Amino acid sequence: MKITEVEAIPFAIPYAKPLKFASGEVATAEHVLIRVRTEDGVVGVAEAPPRPFTYGETQAGIVAVVESLFAPQITGLRLTEREVARARLDRTVGNPTAKAAIDMAMWDAFGKTVGLGVTDLLGGYTDRLRVSHMLGFDEPAAMVAEAERMMATHGIRTFKVKVGRRPVDLDVAVVRALREAFGDAVELYVDGNRGWTPAESARAMRQLADLDLLFAEELCPADDVLGRRWLVGQLDVPFIADESAVTPADITREVLGGSATAISIKTARTGFTGSQRAHHLAEGLGLEVVMGNQIDGQLGTACTIAFGAAHQRTAHRAAELSNFLDMTDDLLTEPLQIRDGELRVRPGAGIGVEIDPDKLAHYRTS
Numbered sequence: 001m002k003i004t005e006v007e008a009i010p011f012a013i014p015y016a017k018p019l020k021f022a023s024g025e026v027a028t029a030e031h032v033l034i035r036v037r038t039e040d041g042v043v044g045v046a047e048a049p050p051r052p053f054t055y056g057e058t059q060a061g062i063v064a065v066v067e068s069l070f071a072p073q074i075t076g077l078r079l080t081e082r083e084v085a086r087a088r089l090d091r092t093v094g095n096p097t098a099k100a101a102i103d104m105a106m107w108d109a110f111g112k113t114v115g116l117g118v119t120d121l122l123g124g125y126t127d128r129l130r131v132s133h134m135l136g137f138d139e140p141a142a143m144v145a146e147a148e149r150m151m152a153t154h155g156i157r158t159f160k161v162k163v164g165r166r167p168v169d170l171d172v173a174v175v176r177a178l179r180e181a182f183g184d185a186v187e188l189y190v191d192g193n194r195g196w197t198p199a200e201s202a203r204a205m206r207q208l209a210d211l212d213l214l215f216a217e218e219l220c221p222a223d224d225v226l227g228r229r230w231l232v233g234q235l236d237v238p239f240i241a242d243e244s245a246v247t248p249a250d251i252t253r254e255v256l257g258g259s260a261t262a263i264s265i266k267t268a269r270t271g272f273t274g275s276q277r278a279h280h281l282a283e284g285l286g287l288e289v290v291m292g293n294q295i296d297g298q299l300g301t302a303c304t305i306a307f308g309a310a311h312q313r314t315a316h317r318a319a320e321l322s323n324f325l326d327m328t329d330d331l332l333t334e335p336l337q338i339r340d341g342e343l344r345v346r347p348g349a350g351i352g353v354e355i356d357p358d359k360l361a362h363y364r365t366s
């Protein structure tokens, strides 16, 4: 069970279709594969997706912080010493996806060591999740066509619509076009990635009031403290805190301050250990949870499903598990398959995936 090595391997896989949203754009998955090896020859894996516009991390920065600071602090620990690992990594502020990937690779290695899946170790609530697909910025007709393709090809019926453009009417037109095209057959919610002011958000939500949205997410910045509280107070749908609420303290501040009424849990930024804390807090505060996507590849998506399927609260809503569909390739020996709008937990120990050595050799950048 003792960790003998922690590796950080950068790789780059292009997207067939870049994802555009209010805070940025992702055209290539420039992620970092984290591998944790133990003295028993077990290898745990996870991926860290740098999102400079959200958390300030870069691919080179993740490799550097893991190699220079984190790997030396983790090497020598037993796989069960996750709280020790957390305390040591938290001596360094920030770097959420680097820390999360180390945590998940430790869980993967632990599952493989004891011969159990991570979902079973965490709670074992179900073996599948409904899938929600994210629609990035485009013309209304193109976004409707993409939703149509996702329904026809993968059976997906829940869509998160990226909003936050100016004028707000642009995005209102997209959501209206989706509702008109699909009627009650789809669930819709919106995510602004902090693109609007509180007043613009309120105006947009008034214009969307008849479209039966499930949620509104991060429409304006949490730093607009009073404005966001004013906005959330007038909405009749739950307001999801995503990038504004990473730690339990962030969640507590946002919710008790009246600036959020639901949360997104992203294993890419809180790992399994931190996501458990967020989940338990959400239960205590009575918050809805959506399993979010950090524009993950298949490895990251397998981590999201492993965690989301473990608990009732995280399995209730459709989970954001489909961004990998837009990548030109991936690293797994067996690709994930979305069928009838659902993704199943991978059978097998740990996260249940294997990295294809040829693909890794092809896509690694150092």
Ligand code: MUC
Binding pocket: 021, 023, 051, 054, 191, 193, 242, 243, 292, 293, 294, 295
């Ligand atoms: C999301 O839910 O916001 C886009 C930016 C980010 O940090 O995550 C993605 C998806």
Ligand code: MG
Binding pocket: 191, 193, 217, 218, 242, 243, 264
């Ligand atoms: Mg979001």
